[in-house]
Amino acid sequence: MKTIIFYRSSYRGNTLKIAESMADALSAELVSIDSNPSIDLSDYDLIGFGSAINFAAHDIRLQRFVSSQNLKGKNVFVFSTRCRPFLGAYHKPLRKIVEAKGGIIVGEFSCRGFDRTGPWVLMDGYNKARPNERDMFKA
Template sequence: MKTLILYKSIHHKNTEKIAKAIADVLKADIYDIDKVNPEIIKNYDIIGFGSGIYFGKHHKSLFRFLDKISKTNKKAFIFSTAGFPFLKSMFHKELRDKLKNKGFEIVGEFCCKGYHTYGIFKLFGGLNKNHPNEEDIKKAKEFAKNILKN
């Protein structure tokens, strides 16, 4: 299965760490989503989409990218890092719905803590300092191994 990972990581490069860990396991090609032409997905079987969570959802670059592609029947997985990862299901909803509308089959979702210094959190030295940490990376790799079983 040829795998592509497309991500956006703007705050502390937290999601980039996760994207690279997943790409390692899946032997995936990996790009900043703003640096590729949407046509690229034609060359792959599974596409992973990820970013930090900003104001309750993924980065707008992911949605802009998906607006430019036509309907597909490929597989996709979703990943993110967030201040409050236990809200994964809610944070992923908008991207999940968008992918499903485009015809993707969602084969997995992953979210872990990411260092968060935006807004009020800056005053306290930030939330989730040092995340993603080794344990988060390990979990991301386990997630990727499960994707391979799909």
């Protein structure tokens, strides 16, 4: 099975750890969307998209990247790291984009990631040492 994973991990590299673990397990190609990739996806059986949750949704650049792809009939999984304990509806915007582009969502994963923004500065960050080995194993 030919698999490719696109990710953006701009804050602390939290999502990159998860993406690497998935790429290892699936023998997948791992591509940062910051490299402005232009890859023909017609050969791939499975495509993954992942980033941090920023402002209650996937990174806007990842959303734009996915919007520019043709995913007709493709099996797709989405993943993220986030600060908040619960995922809630954070994946919904990206899921909608994938489906609008013709993709079929076959899996989702999310886990906590270290965050030292806003109020968390006061306690020197939240979700310390996350993602950890367990998160990467589960991914």
